[in-house]
Amino acid sequence: MGISQYLKEIGRGKQGARPLGREQAADLFGQILDGAVTDLEIGAFCIAMRVKGETPQEMCGFLDAIHARLQRARSAGGKPVVVLPSYNGARRLPVLTPLLAGLVAQRGLPVLIHGAATESSRVFVREVLHAMDLQASDAAPVIGDGQVAFVPTEVLHPGLKRLLDARRAIGLRNSAHSLVKLMNPCVGPAVIVSSYTHPEYAVSMAAVFELTHATALLLRGTEGEVVADARRLPQMDGFLQGQRVTLQEGRKGTLTELPELPKEVDPETTAAYIRTVLAGRKPVPDSMALQVEHILHLASA
Numbered sequence: 001m002g003i004s005q006y007l008k009e010i011g012r013g014k015q016g017a018r019p020l021g022r023e024q025a026a027d028l029f030g031q032i033l034d035g036a037v038t039d040l041e042i043g044a045f046c047i048a049m050r051v052k053g054e055t056p057q058e059m060c061g062f063l064d065a066i067h068a069r070l071q072r073a074r075s076a077g078g079k080p081v082v083v084l085p086s087y088n089g090a091r092r093l094p095v096l097t098p099l100l101a102g103l104v105a106q107r108g109l110p111v112l113i114h115g116a117a118t119e120s121s122r123v124f125v126r127e128v129l130h131a132m133d134l135q136a137s138d139a140a141p142v143i144g145d146g147q148v149a150f151v152p153t154e155v156l157h158p159g160l161k162r163l164l165d166a167r168r169a170i171g172l173r174n175s176a177h178s179l180v181k182l183m184n185p186c187v188g189p190a191v192i193v194s195s196y197t198h199p200e201y202a203v204s205m206a207a208v209f210e211l212t213h214a215t216a217l218l219l220r221g222t223e224g225e226v227v228a229d230a231r232r233l234p235q236m237d238g239f240l241q242g243q244r245v246t247l248q249e250g251r252k253g254t255l256t257e258l259p260e261l262p263k264e265v266d267p268e269t270t271a272a273y274i275r276t277v278l279a280g281r282k283p284v285p286d287s288m289a290l291q292v293e294h295i296l297h298l299a300s301a
Contacts, residue, residue: 003028003037003045011048019052025061026068029175033069033159046166046174054175056207062179063212070156071140072187075110079145080189080215080299085181086115087164088224089122090265096227096288097125098132099274100193101148103284103292109299110143114185116153116164118177123265125225126150131271140185156185181226182208191298195221206237206244213242215298219291220250230259230285238298247294259285 006028009018020028031037032045054062075081082104086097101111117124126136129150140156141149154161163176181194182205192214196202202218209216219236222229228236235250260282262273276282284292 003041007044010052014051017052019055020058022057022061025058026064029062030065049175059208060211066183070185073112073140074142074187076142076144080191081186082109082111083190083192084113084226086113086125087118089124091122091223094262094265094270095125097225098128100227102278105146105148108146111148113150127267128270131267192216193226194218195226197224209239210242214239228287228291233287236294240301
């Protein structure tokens with residue numbers, strides 16, 4: 001046991017490092033999740049992968065290890081669960097992931113939000129959901145049609161949460177921050193809604209969805225959240241069991257008519273705005289309305 005043999009391969013710098021095979025990557029990441037390695041080895045892994053960069057095959061191996069260990073949610077009625085990862089939170093714009101969840105649930109699908117706070121300076125989805133009287137689940141839930149559930153990452157797997165928390169000590173993101181946006185924490189069919197912040201991630205994330213035969217929606221999100229930016233119309237790509245299809249062509253620049261978003265990002269203001277939109281007293285931002293339709297299309301395909 002131990003991951004030193006893998007660190008020798010991935011830790012030789014950007015030019016000298018060699019990629020791991022999928023099975024090797026699964027073994028390495030499984031040992032990290034199981035707590036079988038030291039903090040020093042975890043730090044070495046995080047820095048080595050940060051310098052080298054993950055290949056799609058390595059990411060698939062890491063996901064294999066995660067999926068073998070997750071506590072998984074399930075749909076009560078058999079419909080696909082719409083999965084919304086939420087790990088970035090609000091910086092300058094309100095975190096509207098609960099609004100996207102509510103809009104999808106109003107159309108009759110079960111929705112799972114999973115996430116964790118990864119920075120101390122932002123407002124995270126858990127705080128907004130608490131302001132909306134939706135409490136976190138302490139076990140992997142069974143989700144009814146038209147319901148929204150929130151599961152903290154540590155409930156899905158505590159080892160994954162520990163790896164996310166390594167950012168606080170190291171000061172840098174690691175592979176786990178991408179993996180949580182790619183994983184399927186459900187038993188049975190699911191639509192994974194995922195987002196990227198930099199164009200190069202769009203390429204690598206798409207390759208992982210193809211290799212894992214996932215059904216997913218991929219777009220450039222809002223400050224790292226999986227919600228379509230209300231000020232723009234981003235490109236949205238769908239994956240049906242790994243087969244890629246462009247669902248929405250993006251539009252450059254800012255939309256001519258902008259929605260009236262809250263000026264404050266605190267949980268109470270955000271929750272009040274979400275309630276107003278879900279009640280029909282304010283319009284749904286156009287880009288989010290289109291995103292909902294694309295999610296429904298993928299769920300019914």
